[in-house]
Amino acid sequence: MFRPVINPSPAQKRSQSLGDIFLSANYTFSRAIRWISFLPGGASFLVLLSMASSITGCRDHQDPSATATVSLISTSGSNVGSAEMTEDKDGMVTLKVNVTSLPAGSHGIHFHEIGAADPQAAPAFATSGEHYNPASRKHGLENPEGTHAGDLPNLVVDAQGRGSLVTTTDRITLTDGPKTLFDANGSSLIIHASIDDQKTDPSGNSGPRIAGGVVERK
Numbered sequence: 001m002f003r004p005v006i007n008p009s010p011a012q013k014r015s016q017s018l019g020d021i022f023l024s025a026n027y028t029f030s031r032a033i034r035w036i037s038f039l040p041g042g043a044s045f046l047v048l049l050s051m052a053s054s055i056t057g058c059r060d061h062q063d064p065s066a067t068a069t070v071s072l073i074s075t076s077g078s079n080v081g082s083a084e085m086t087e088d089k090d091g092m093v094t095l096k097v098n099v100t101s102l103p104a105g106s107h108g109i110h111f112h113e114i115g116a117a118d119p120q121a122a123p124a125f126a127t128s129g130e131h132y133n134p135a136s137r138k139h140g141l142e143n144p145e146g147t148h149a150g151d152l153p154n155l156v157v158d159a160q161g162r163g164s165l166v167t168t169t170d171r172i173t174l175t176d177g178p179k180t181l182f183d184a185n186g187s188s189l190i191i192h193a194s195i196d197d198q199k200t201d202p203s204g205n206s207g208p209r210i211a212g213g214v215v216e217r218k
């Protein structure tokens with residue numbers, strides 16, 4: 001198949017090695033096709049599909065329902081930040097909250113049981129109901145009879161009014177199931193005026209609601 005070159009020039013060497021690469025790639029491809037042809041129809045279709053998807057680079061088909069977002073507003077209706085949520089394939093949800101223009105200090109923050117966050121309700125954000133608690137537990141990350149599905153670590157806000165919280169939880173999901181935030185009446189994320197003591201039922205003495213928003217599919 002190949003005419004051997006005795007004492008090849010550099011140009012001849014180059015063309016020979018390019019030919020080798022072409023031949024070896026061609027060989028690998030034809031071996032793969034021969035191998036696929038031995039598989040039953042369905043399996044060879046799947047192999048071809050996975051080859052195609054690895055070529056186009058679209059192997060990570062993420063369920064669109066596994067991400068969510070919250071737009072947070074204050075009691076006066078102004079924007080004070082947002083939250084992003086992502087659920088991984090094992091059902092672990094990562095929550096990232098960023099806020100501005102809130103009072104300095106530690107604030108209780110929870111998922112509440114209704115997807116309605118009206119700052120003009122009396123009292124503010126009363127429309128979001130109580131903490132999301134489908135398992136009927138008591139409040140607090142440190143409560144022996146806890147924990148509400150919607151309970152979270154405190155959100156710390158600095159002297160400039162900025163705060164962020166990054167945490168993970170498997171007490172809630174964004175995908176369907178008994179602890180999904182997207183149940184019949186949805187859910188909200190609510191920030192309180194005071195620190196959550198993580199023990200006192202039903203809301204850790206965290207005081208009035210100062211900001212909130214509805215959890216929405218992204």
Ligand SMILES: [Cu+2]
Nearest residue numbers: 109110190203
């Ligand atoms: Cu709350």
